[in-house]
Amino acid sequence: MHPEFSQRTKDTMDSFIMSLVEVAAQPGMISFATGLPDNSLLPTGPIEDAAKAVLEEGSASTLQYDTPTGYIPLREYIADRCHKELGFDVDYRQVIMTNGSQECFDLLGKLFLDRGDRMIVENPGYLGALQSYSAYGPEFIGVDVGEDGADIGQLESILQKSPKLFYSIPNHQNPSGISYSVDNRKAVAECIGDSGCLLIEDDAYGELGYDGRVGPTMKSMIPDDTVLTGSFSKTISPGMRIGWMVIPEWMSRDAGKGIEASSLQSNTFCQKVVSRFLADNDYDSFLKGLRKSYKIKKEFFMDAMADNVPDVMEWNDPQGGMFVWFRSPEGTDAMKLFDKLIENKLVTMPGRPFHVNGGENTIRLNFATPSEEQIIQGTKILGKVCREMY
Amino acid sequence: MHPEFSQRTKDTMDSFIMSLVEVAAQPGMISFATGLPDNSLLPTGPIEDAAKAVLEEGSASTLQYDTPTGYIPLREYIADRCHKELGFDVDYRQVIMTNGSQECFDLLGKLFLDRGDRMIVENPGYLGALQSYSAYGPEFIGVDVGEDGADIGQLESILQKSPKLFYSIPNHQNPSGISYSVDNRKAVAECIGDSGCLLIEDDAYGELGYDGRVGPTMKSMIPDDTVLTGSFSKTISPGMRIGWMVIPEWMSRDAGKGIEASSLQSNTFCQKVVSRFLADNDYDSFLKGLRKSYKIKKEFFMDAMADNVPDVMEWNDPQGGMFVWFRSPEGTDAMKLFDKLIENKLVTMPGRPFHVNGGENTIRLNFATPSEEQIIQGTKILGKVCREMY
Numbered sequence: 038m039h040p041e042f043s044q045r046t047k048d049t050m051d052s053f054i055m056s057l058v059e060v061a062a063q064p065g066m067i068s069f070a071t072g073l074p075d076n077s078l079l080p081t082g083p084i085e086d087a088a089k090a091v092l093e094e095g096s097a098s099t100l101q102y103d104t105p106t107g108y109i110p111l112r113e114y115i116a117d118r119c120h121k122e123l124g125f126d127v128d129y130r131q132v133i134m135t136n137g138s139q140e141c142f143d144l145l146g147k148l149f150l151d152r153g154d155r156m157i158v159e160n161p162g163y164l165g166a167l168q169s170y171s172a173y174g175p176e177f178i179g180v181d182v183g184e185d186g187a188d189i190g191q192l193e194s195i196l197q198k199s200p201k202l203f204y205s206i207p208n209h210q211n212p213s214g215i216s217y218s219v220d221n222r223k224a225v226a227e228c229i230g231d232s233g234c235l236l237i238e239d240d241a242y243g244e245l246g247y248d249g250r251v252g253p254t255m256k257s258m259i260p261d262d263t264v265l266t267g268s269f270s271k272t273i274s275p276g277m278r279i280g281w282m283v284i285p286e287w288m289s290r291d292a293g294k295g296i297e298a299s300s301l302q303s304n305t306f307c308q309k310v311v312s313r314f315l316a317d318n319d320y321d322s323f324l325k326g327l328r329k330s331y332k333i334k335k336e337f338f339m340d341a342m343a344d345n346v347p348d349v350m351e352w353n354d355p356q357g358g359m360f361v362w363f364r365s366p367e368g369t370d371a372m373k374l375f376d377k378l379i380e381n382k383l384v385t386m387p388g389r390p391f392h393v394n395g396g397e398n399t400i401r402l403n404f405a406t407p408s409e410e411q412i413i414q415g416t417k418i419l420g421k422v423c424r425e426m427y
Numbered sequence: 428m429h430p431e432f433s434q435r436t437k438d439t440m441d442s443f444i445m446s447l448v449e450v451a452a453q454p455g456m457i458s459f460a461t462g463l464p465d466n467s468l469l470p471t472g473p474i475e476d477a478a479k480a481v482l483e484e485g486s487a488s489t490l491q492y493d494t495p496t497g498y499i500p501l502r503e504y505i506a507d508r509c510h511k512e513l514g515f516d517v518d519y520r521q522v523i524m525t526n527g528s529q530e531c532f533d534l535l536g537k538l539f540l541d542r543g544d545r546m547i548v549e550n551p552g553y554l555g556a557l558q559s560y561s562a563y564g565p566e567f568i569g570v571d572v573g574e575d576g577a578d579i580g581q582l583e584s585i586l587q588k589s590p591k592l593f594y595s596i597p598n599h600q601n602p603s604g605i606s607y608s609v610d611n612r613k614a615v616a617e618c619i620g621d622s623g624c625l626l627i628e629d630d631a632y633g634e635l636g637y638d639g640r641v642g643p644t645m646k647s648m649i650p651d652d653t654v655l656t657g658s659f660s661k662t663i664s665p666g667m668r669i670g671w672m673v674i675p676e677w678m679s680r681d682a683g684k685g686i687e688a689s690s691l692q693s694n695t696f697c698q699k700v701v702s703r704f705l706a707d708n709d710y711d712s713f714l715k716g717l718r719k720s721y722k723i724k725k726e727f728f729m730d731a732m733a734d735n736v737p738d739v740m741e742w743n744d745p746q747g748g749m750f751v752w753f754r755s756p757e758g759t760d761a762m763k764l765f766d767k768l769i770e771n772k773l774v775t776m777p778g779r780p781f782h783v784n785g786g787e788n789t790i791r792l793n794f795a796t797p798s799e800e801q802i803i804q805g806t807k808i809l810g811k812v813c814r815e816m817y
Contacts (some may be wrong), residue, residue, distance in 0.1 A: 038621050038622070038623045039623065039625060039651075039652065039675070039677060040539055040591035040592065040623060040624065040625050041539075041591075042538055042539060042681055043537070043538060043539050043540055043541045043544075043563070044541050045537060045538075045541070045563075046537070046538050046539075046681050046684075046685070049681075049684055049685070049688050050688075051684065052684065052687055052688075055495065055683070055687060058494065071492075073492055074491075075489060076487035076488070076491060077487065079487050079490045079491070079596060080483060080577065081482070081487055081489070084482070084490060085479075085482035085483070087477075088478050088479075088482055089475075089479060089482075092471070092474070092475035092476070092478055093477075095471060097466035097469050097471055098465065098466070098666075099463075099471070099666065100465055100469045100471060100474060100663075100664035100665070100666045101463060101466060101469070101664075101665055101666050102461075102665045102666060103666060104448065105445065136668075136690040136691075136693075136694070137528050137690060137691055139688075139689070139690050139691040140689065140690045140691075141588055142688045143688065143690065146779075147435060147436070147562065148432055148433060148435075148436050149431075149432060149433055149436075150433055151433045151434050151435070154433075165687075165691070168684075168687065168688045169688050169689070170688075171688070172435070172537065172685075172688050181572050201430035201431075202430065221734075231428050232428070233428045233429065234430065235428060235429060235430050261429075262428075262429065273490075274488065274490035274491075274696070275490070275491055275492045275695075276488075276490045276491050276694060276695030276696050277490065277491060277696050278526075278690070278691070278692070278693070278694040278695075279694070285429070287429060290438050291432055293445070294436075294439055294441065294442065295436065295439070295562075297442055297445060297535045297558065298439050298442075298529075298532065298558045298559050298561070298562050299528050299529070299559070299562075299689070300526040300527060300530045300532065300533065300668070300690065301526075301527055301529040301555070301668070302668070303526075303668070304526070304666060304667055304668040304694055304697055305665075305666030305667070305668075306664070306667050306696075306697055306700075307694055307696055307697065310696075329526075344590055400433070424557060
């Protein structure tokens, strides 16, 4: 006999991603499924140097508790970067370090959502974040995102229903690779500003625009109505779990209490190592190299797709990030394609779970994780199965 | 204009601890207030070696994502230790790594508590955990803990009210330093077993018994009705945030989904460093040294108390952990003493916030953090102020 799980536990969405991990681990399986950065592009050498330097300073404070909101020099670095790169000024006290971006989403859901509250999400939108929010029982309302960004007409009409939050990824979105245009950002900011809805601007892929940042942050336009979330997971290391959120001042007290109640603090050691890495290396030049490498890999992937996959299928050409958005012909069910691909030893990520509605004919392909050889083999499998099915 | 915070945010207790951090940082202030381990006892050298070894293996997987439930070799080590030291067998799959123990408490509250559900907590009980649970709006019901452990009569009567959870620290409790006797553990296990209430057995201080572990785990008696939580924060490093929970199998699916939704996973890098530290060092002999050092420090503190503090005050002689439980005469208000001590440059932790009811005349003293010189100075201040007031 044991206690019943909470309503919250029942509300929490299953993650399709985790169910794929076992499939992807089968021998001989090629994976375009996950959202992992390319292992070979993680700065293992410089991180090793930074970790040694931090440890050799011999300060026990490296292993000790720090404040819940995080290691101050790292927060100062991020605040400075907001000023130089993201177009707004913020005091480091409004930069809160978290256990990766995922903890930001959990905290923001926890801070604001009562069961039944309305929340705007992108359609399609990032599944991992939706899973976080789902625990707090919101009614998700989807706003379609197309090549230009969020559908402003839909957004205006949804805002009439007093949603509390709008979660958006304006740069190289996961899963679709889409970025909001500059005009679209301005229009979104104008709608949201002072509507009573808080914008969550997830900038996880902002640094991964192949030709630099694709547009200004909405945080710079409506700072008091926006939480910007960021992470070193896509650039330096996912496994160190160093994320952050830049919050408006009116949230400070409750956000600090929230992180303390949830996990006390993000880990001191990795924060100090990342801080040292940033102090000892030219981060901008590192990012430049990273963008270049991902651009080359994306181009390799696009070439392999063009060579191997029939024209009846559609896919986009992303300008940053790690994902290609793939569509089977309108009206067909890509879940069938997904199943058939697994039989042929290629695992992909179905697009349906990223949608509040629609998306039956979509699949997300990650080109960052597989090797060039796997990209060739994988796109050949994809082409063969597509030719058989469509 | 911004959205209203959730009911959950309003329910979340303030942490008295954080409000003391600024006070403790004032120049010339001596602190007996926090729960920090002694900096000089953290194994900085061996951790440095372990971190270097992990990094020199050069595997990018050190910086990459891992599974939400944690790094398998570390979970295997903990499962093995459960078998050897804690008296029960468990498969590593039931060991879930977390961002410190605090994330265990948050997850368990999140998994089980709907607003208004009843939850048993120790009176006094650990404030940081109560803060975590409070976000989920339970009705806390206190069970008194005395020298022998939890009050079994009270526990039996509270269990009639169908509480979902009982949170307990049976070894060297924070704040009181009390441990449950062997008979008390058996009686608690008998009450809880199959009552439908889940026992959360927080073993944070279990390894810090000056003469070894003080009693068997209740997890070994009622494994299917108990979650045992553990942490390396009190032994190896608080700042690495490596905690875990050992769960019954029936919780596996939902606990895995829970950690994924909350923070995706605990950090890979520190898990690997701790795992390597455990592989390359004799942990039992390290713990033996640690216990001896804390015992010596405790005895130093007790001597300084006996020398400097008048007999009208009472305090216990803990057999493990980091805390001494201090009482002003029955009927007096220790908050007044607390304020007066701050004026005299000694910050302590009032006992009242640890209580569901009562505790007005209690104060928690941490002897692990201050230096010997600070202990002498601090106990002199304590004695002087007590003589003035009582």
